Every structure is written in C-alpha cells, then in structure tokens.
Amino acid sequence: MHWLRIDRYFKGDPSNPEIYHQPVPCMQCENAPCEPVCPVEATSHSGEGLNDMTYNRCVGTRYCSNNCPYKVRRFNFFHYSDYDTPALKPMRNPDVTVRTRGVMEKCTYCVQRINHARIEAEKDGRRVRDSQVAQMKKEPTNYALLAELNTRPRTTYLATVRNPNPDLVAAAAPAEKAEAH
Amino acid sequence: MATTKEITPVHEVRPTTQELRIPERFIPTPTIEPGHNFATITDHISSIVLRRKTPVGWFIALMIAMGGVGLLTVSISYLLGKGVGIWGINHPAGWGMDIINFVWWIGIGHAGTLISAILLLLRQDWRTSINRFAEAMTLFAVASAGLYPALHTGRPWYDYWLFPYPNTMGLWPQFRSPLMWDVFAVSTYATVSLLFWYVGLIPDLATLRDRATNIWIKRVYGMGALGWRGSAKHWHRYEHAYLLLAGLSTPLVLSVHTIVSFDFAVAQIPGWHATFFPPYFVAGAVFAGFAMVLTLAIPARKVFRLEDFITMKHLENMGKVLLATGLIVAYAYAMEWFYGWYSGNPFELYMLQNRATGPYKAMYVALWVCNGLAPQLMWFKRFRTSTFWLFVVAMFVNVGMWLERFVIIPASLHRDFLPSSWGMYHGSMGLFFALLFLFMRVLPMISIFEMRTLLPEAHAHTEEEGAH
Numbered sequence: 154m155h156w157l158r159i160d161r162y163f164k165g166d167p168s169n170p171e172i173y174h175q176p177v178p179c180m181q182c183e184n185a186p187c188e189p190v191c192p193v194e195a196t197s198h199s200g201e202g203l204n205d206m207t208y209n210r211c212v213g214t215r216y217c218s219n220n221c222p223y224k225v226r227r228f229n230f231f232h233y234s235d236y237d238t239p240a241l242k243p244m245r246n247p248d249v250t251v252r253t254r255g256v257m258e259k260c261t262y263c264v265q266r267i268n269h270a271r272i273e274a275e276k277d278g279r280r281v282r283d284s285q286v287a288q289m290k291k292e293p294t295n296y297a298l299l300a301e302l303n304t305r306p307r308t309t310y311l312a313t314v315r316n317p318n319p320d321l322v323a324a325a326a327p328a329e330k331a332e333a334h
Numbered sequence: 335m336a337t338t339k340e341i342t343p344v345h346e347v348r349p350t351t352q353e354l355r356i357p358e359r360f361i362p363t364p365t366i367e368p369g370h371n372f373a374t375i376t377d378h379i380s381s382i383v384l385r386r387k388t389p390v391g392w393f394i395a396l397m398i399a400m401g402g403v404g405l406l407t408v409s410i411s412y413l414l415g416k417g418v419g420i421w422g423i424n425h426p427a428g429w430g431m432d433i434i435n436f437v438w439w440i441g442i443g444h445a446g447t448l449i450s451a452i453l454l455l456l457r458q459d460w461r462t463s464i465n466r467f468a469e470a471m472t473l474f475a476v477a478s479a480g481l482y483p484a485l486h487t488g489r490p491w492y493d494y495w496l497f498p499y500p501n502t503m504g505l506w507p508q509f510r511s512p513l514m515w516d517v518f519a520v521s522t523y524a525t526v527s528l529l530f531w532y533v534g535l536i537p538d539l540a541t542l543r544d545r546a547t548n549i550w551i552k553r554v555y556g557m558g559a560l561g562w563r564g565s566a567k568h569w570h571r572y573e574h575a576y577l578l579l580a581g582l583s584t585p586l587v588l589s590v591h592t593i594v595s596f597d598f599a600v601a602q603i604p605g606w607h608a609t610f611f612p613p614y615f616v617a618g619a620v621f622a623g624f625a626m627v628l629t630l631a632i633p634a635r636k637v638f639r640l641e642d643f644i645t646m647k648h649l650e651n652m653g654k655v656l657l658a659t660g661l662i663v664a665y666a667y668a669m670e671w672f673y674g675w676y677s678g679n680p681f682e683l684y685m686l687q688n689r690a691t692g693p694y695k696a697m698y699v700a701l702w703v704c705n706g707l708a709p710q711l712m713w714f715k716r717f718r719t720s721t722f723w724l725f726v727v728a729m730f731v732n733v734g735m736w737l738e739r740f741v742i743i744p745a746s747l748h749r750d751f752l753p754s755s756w757g758m759y760h761g762s763m764g765l766f767f768a769l770l771f772l773f774m775r776v777l778p779m780i781s782i783f784e785m786r787t788l789l790p791e792a793h794a795h796t797e798e799e800g801a802h
Contacts, residue, residue, distance in 0.1 A: 186602055192513035193495045194505065210505075212495055213418065213488015214513055215428035220601040224426045229488065230419030254417045255488025302602065 154227045156260035179204060179225045179260035180298065180306030187217035187226065195257070202307060203262055211256040218257060222299050223306075226259045375643075380538075380545055391637070410485060418488055427744040432486035433597075434739040438622070439479030440520065440594055441615070441735060443527070444587055445623020446472025450530060451583035454576075460651055463643045467634070468627050469531040475626070476524045483516065512596040519593035523586050530579045536562050537572065591619040598742060604685040605746030608673065614666035618735060621659035621705070624652050625731035632725045646719050653718035656731065660709030663738075667706065689741060697737050704734025 157178045163170035181204045187196050188204065195210040196217055206226075218226040232254035235241050245251060248265040252258045274280070289295070294312040297305075413420055423430040446468035453461035484493050496507050496517050507514050540562035543555040562568060595615035598606035608614075628649065635644040674686040689698045708730035717723040 189508070189510040190512065190601065192507055192511040192517070193492075194508040210495070210503075211488065212490075212492045214486070215423075215488070216511070216513055216597075216601075218425065219428045219603065222602065227425065228428065229417070230424060231417040253489075257488070 154229075154233065154258065156225070156227065156258070158225065175298075175310070177223055177225060177298070178308060179262075180223055180304065180308040181262060183305035183307060184303055186220045186222065186302075186304060190216040190220050192216070196259075201267075203264060203267075204259075205264070206257060206259050206261070208250055208252055208256050208258065213255040213257065215257065222302050222304065226257050228257050229254045376541060376545075380542055413485060414490065418486065423744075429486070430744050432482050433743050434736065436479050436482035436486070437594055437615075437739045437743075438736050439475045439482070440523075441591060441619035441622040442626045443472040443475035443479065443523070443623065444591060444616070444619035445627050446470070446475070447523075447527060447530075447583050447587045448620055448623065449627070450534070451580040452587060454580045455584060460648055463640075463645075464627060464631060464648055464652075466531075466534065467631060468623075469527065469534065471627060471630060472527050472623075473524075473531055476520065476527060480520060480524065483513075483520075512593065512600045515593045515596060519590045523590045526579065526583050526586055530576075530583055533572070533575055533579060536560060537564065540564060587620075588616055591615045598746075603746055604679070604681040605689070605742065608670070610666060610669060610673075614663070617659045617662035617666070618738060621656065621663050621709075621731060622735040624655045624659065625728040625735070628652050628656070628724050628728035629732060632721050632728075636721075649721065649724055650715075650718045653712045653724055653727075656727065657709050657712035660705060660712070660731070664702075664706040667702065685746060694741065694744075697740055701734055701737040701741055704730045704737060708734070 157176055160175040160177050162173040162175065164173065165171050181202065183202060185196075185198065185204050188198060192214060193210055193212055195207045195212070197205055197207070199205045213228070215228055218224065218228055229252055234251050234253065236251070246265075289311060290309060292311055294314060295309050296312055297309045300306070418432070423432075446465075449461050449468040450465045450472075453465070484490060487493055496514065498506055507517075536559055539555050540559040543552055543559050546552040546555055592612040592615065595611035599608055599611040601607060631644055631652075632649070635641055671686055674682040677683075689695070708727050711717040711723060711727055717727070
C-alpha cells in the first residue's frame with residue numbers, strides 16, 4: 154500500500170520516449186471532495202489544513218476514494234497487515250497506527266513528524282514564519298494538479314524550466330522535479 | 335376456473351355496447367373477468383392459501399430459493415471472514431457488485447409503491463389485483479437491497495455509526511454525506527412500505543381467520559387481523575389510514591431513488607456528476623419495477639390460475655408503463671451525450687467515448703438493446719397482449735437495468751481524471767424468491783376486499799351514494 158504514487162508521462166517516439174515523472178501523494182485539498190461524502194465523518198479537516206483520516210472511525214464505505222479526483226486514497230480490501238510474524242514487528246514505525254482490514258488510509262504528510270517538529274520548535278521558542286515552502290509557492294512556475302476542479306490542493310508542483318541546446322534535445326530527457334507542501 | 339364458470343353471471347357485461355355496435359377497440363377490457371361475485375372472489379383467492387393442496391412445484395421452487403438463501407449465507411460468511419475485496423473491487427473502482435445490486439433492488443421496489451399509492455390516489459382501479467403482489471415485491475426487494483449497503487462497508491460491524499444516536503464518542507454521523515441521506519431514505523421507505531402492506535392486509539387476514547377450519551391457523555391469522563370485525567367504524571378508520579399511508583408513500587416513490595441518485599450526482603466523477611440523475615433514476619426505477627412485476631405476475635397467474643383477476647388488461651397496462659418509462663430512460667441516455675458535448679468538458683467527453691468504445695463497450699451496447707430497443711415492442715398491441723413477449727421484454731429490462739448500474743458505477747470509476755489512476759473492475763436472489771414463495775403460500779396474493787369493490791354490485795352502491 155503506497156501512499157505516494159509516481160506517475161509517468163511519455164513524450165515523443167514510443168520506442169525511446171522522453172519520460173516525465175510526477176509524484177502524486179494526497180493533495181491535502183483545502184476544498185476536499187473526500188470529506189463531505191463520508192457518512193461517519195472519519196475524514197475531516199484539521200485546524201492546520203491537513204486532510205486527516207481517523208482510522209478507528211472509518212467504517213469503510215470507500216465513498217471518499219471514489220470521489221477523490223487524484224485517487225490517492227488506499228483501502229484495506231483484505232487484512233493486509235501481518236500482526237503475528239515477529240520479524241516484521243521491528244519494521245513498523247512505532248509512531249504510525251497499523252491499519253486493520255476494512256479501513257481507508259492515505260498520506261498524512263507524516264503528521265507525526267510535523268507534530269514532533271512543532272513540539273521541538275515550541276520548546277526552543279522558535280516561531281514558524283515565512284518558510285522555504287511558502288516562498289517557493291510564490292514562484293510563477295508553481296502549479297496545482299487538476300486545479301480546475303476547485304479542490305484547492307495544498308500539494309503543488311514547480312514546473313521545470315528547460316532551455317536545452319537544440320543539438321542536445323534528443324540526448325537528454327531530464328526528470329521533472331516536484332515540490333510538495 | 336372450471337368451478338366458477340357454472341355460476342350464472344350476476345351481471346351481463348356489455349349488453350348495451352353490443353347493441354350499439356361500438357367497434358371492439360373502443361370497448362374497455364374488463365379488469366375482472368365476467369362471472370364473478372363477492373363469494374367467488376373470496377373463495378378463489380382464499381382457497382389458494384387455505385384449502386388447495388400445496389402443489390409439489392411450490393416445494394421445488396421454494397427449495398431452489400432456499401438453496402439461494404443458503405448460498406447467500408455462505409457468501410456473507412465468506413465476505414465477513416475475508417473482507418470486501420472478494421467483490422473483486424480495487425482502486426480505482428471502490429464500488430462494484432455491492433452498489434450495483436443495491437441500486438437494482440431498490441429500483442425494483444418502486445413499482446410496488448407506485449402501483450399501491452399513486453395509482454390508488456389516481457383512482458386507477460385496475461391496480462387492485464396486482465397491488466398486494468407488487469407491495470410484497472417492494473418489501474422483499476427493499477429487504478434484499480438493504481443487505482448490500484450494510485455489507486458493502488469495510489467493517490459492517492460498525493454500520494450502526496451511520497445512525498444518529500447519542501453515544502460516548504460525542505459524534506453525530508455526517509449529515510452532508512449522501513450515504514447518510516440513504517440511511518434515512520431507505521429506512522423510511524422500508525417502514526412505510528411495511529405499514530402500507532400490512533394495513534392493506536388486515537381485512538383479508540380477518541377473512542382468512544373466519545374461513546380457516548384448523549384452530550391453530552385460525553389463531554395465527556386472528557392475531558394478524560388485530561381483532562378486525564369489519565364494522566362500519568372499522569372500515570371508516572381503515573379507509574382513512576390507508577389513504578394517509580398512500581399519501582405518505584407517494585412522495586417516497588420520488589424521494590427514495592432521488593436520494594439514491596444523489597450518491598452519484600453529488601460526487602464529482604465524470605459520469606456521476608449530472609443534475610438530471612434524480613428524474614432519470616426515478617423513471618429507471620419504475621421501469622425496472624414494472625418489468626419485475628411482469629416477470630413475477632405472468633408465471634404466478636398461470637400457476638395459481640388467477641387469469642380471471644390478473645387479466646390481459648393489467649398486463650397490457652403494465653406493458654404501456656414499461657414503454658413510457660423506457661422512453662424516458664432512453665432519452666436520459668441520449669441526453670448524457672448531449673450534455674457531454676454541450677459542456678465541452680474533455681473529461682465528460684472522454685467518459686462517454688470510453689463508454690461506447692472502451693473495455694466495457696459490450697455492456698453499453700447491451701444496455702441500449704435491453705433498455706432502449708426491447709421496450710419498443712410495446713408499441714404494438716400484439717406484443718403487449720402476449721404473455722410470452724411481455725415476459726421476454728421484462729427479462730430484457732431486468733438485465734438492462736442491472737447493466738445500467740454497471741455502466742454508471744464501475745465503468746465511470748475505472749477511468750477518471752488522471753490516467754495513472756485508471757484500472758479495471760473484474761447472488762442475493764435467493765432471499766427475495768424465498769420470501770416471495772412464502773408470501774404466495776401464506777397470505778392472500780390479491781386483495782380480496784378490494785377485488786370485491788371491482789364488481790358491479792359494489793359500484794351500484796357507490797353510485798347510489800353519489801346520487802344523494
């Protein structure tokens with residue numbers, strides 16, 4: 154169950170195409186289509202604008218996933234997590250809940266790390282200000298995926314600007330860089 | 335009907351029309367065959383339940399249906415044990431058989447309510463001989479439909495969270511979700527349908543109680559009859575209650591499937607997000623429901639020899655309803671193309687193109703054949719008055735309506751906005767038929783007292799009253 158999908162787009166000759174990558178995690182939409190359709194309010198907006206998923210409230214209607222235009226939610230159609238094999242236990246992140254069968258899960262922007270950083274900043278008396286992310290969002294090349302659907306995604310991308318030497322175009326097929334948050 | 339033919343007709347059916355030489359096509363077909371009076375109707379219908387020996391075929395049919403229930407139980411156990419993945423669903427198609435079957439069943443129920451409530455209010459007396467049957471069908475279809483949303487969730491044991499009840503979590507369900515609206519719509523529908531059906535049954539249960547010879551059977555029907563004695567006061571209150579329930583049911587015919595269509599229309603997936611879904615779904619529901627009434631009534635009238643009561647007129651009328659609603663549904667299919675083109679939305683256009691030429695094109699073509707072309711036969715009286723052709727068309731519609739939901743649900747989900755998230759999407763009949771067979775055996779299939787009112791004697795009475 155991957156919460157981050159790497160989309161590939163191809164351009165040019167199919168036998169030797171240029172490949173463009175685009176990582177697609179949950180967009181943490183400000184106007185999230187998944188939120189109003191959940192009948193038990195298992196997915197809701199946090200005060201910080203994250204699109205939170207409450208695993209233990211989820212009954213598993215899968216309506217949120219159906220209504221997600223990015224299809225970035227993942228559902229436990231079967232019981233995928235192995236609770237018993239001892240060797241697998243150390244593999245798990247102790248800060249992240251192990252999801253059971255029948256619940257929806259999704260990228261959380263690693264909310265446990267955000268919270269950890271917030272607590273540390275609080276202890277040091279630092280204030281979150283004009284961060285690097287906020288500055289990069291102001292770039293003119295900043296764009297959102299499927300912005301026309303008015304989901305107002307928080308995950309946005311920076312378009313790569315290329316100006317290659319025409320003689321070298323055929324040779325290079327650089328990957329597109331993506332910037333989250 | 336060999337026994338009743340000997341009884342002299344109380345009322346000669348159309349003497350005046352014959353004298354006037356009115357062309358035959360203008361003579362209305364009777365809603366009840368000539369040669370019946372109060373006694374013969376009561377006798378004939380109640381004897382199916384009380385006296386006639388249970389046919390062997392009934393046991394075989396029930397056994398097959400019970401086998402279906404067994405299969406259902408096994409399937410449900412497997413589902414609960416393994417998880418909803420056994421439906422064959424996966425991302426991106428989060429809904430499959432579960433919701434297709436839910437919408438299919440709930441749609442079927444609508445004909446029952448339409449026949450019993452709306453046709454009652456419109457004083458369409460031809461409804462009388464099919465309404466009990468259709469109401470029972472509604473009830474059992476809703477029971478079958480209710481299984482699906484309850485079992486389609488990932489953790490069905492927490493389904494009760496969808497109900498608004500005060501709880502220690504301090505949390506209400508989410509009232510903005512169409513699934514929440516579904517809970518109210520379907521549970522209201524089930525309750526009103528049950529009440530309507532039961533209230534309509536009370537006078538007939540009393541008739542059965544009075545005619546039963548076995549003391550235990552008498553007691554059981556007696557309990558069901560709730561002390562009905564048939565006094566004028568009883569009838570007065572009964573008529574009021576029945577009319578009120580009909581009034582309550584009428585908006586339900588429109589509201590339930592409207593809300594079900596909101597499950598899709600409120601979402602923003604191309605192929606779901608369409609404002610015309612509510613009327614389209616309601617027409618589709620009536621269409622599917624009448625097809626199912628025909629599917630069940632045609633064999634039932636044959637087996638239980640009810641041709642005198644469920645006449646060709648009923649079947650023909652149902653054929654006409656099938657044609658009318660079928661045309662609405664076909665219009666909706668055509669309009670989808672128009673809106674796709676008119677919106678200029680590339681996602682909508684692609685969705686339609688993919689429907690017609692994509693991996694599920696066979697389903698889409700079959701849908702047009704079943705729901706668009708097959709009902710066109712109903713333009714012709716020859717097909718409308720042939721039980722064989724009616725049955726064939728009804729079966730086509732039953733299949734077609736299932737395909738419609740298939741085309742809407744997984745086929746819309748499998749191709750949405752981003753090509754990277756595209757994918758493919760790879761039996762509860764028993765309960766319905768078992769309940770139906772039990773019903774046919776245990777309760778009077780046709781409303782006895784209402785059939786009596788179809789007789790000329792009853793009309794003479796009302797005309798007198800009107801003259802005052």
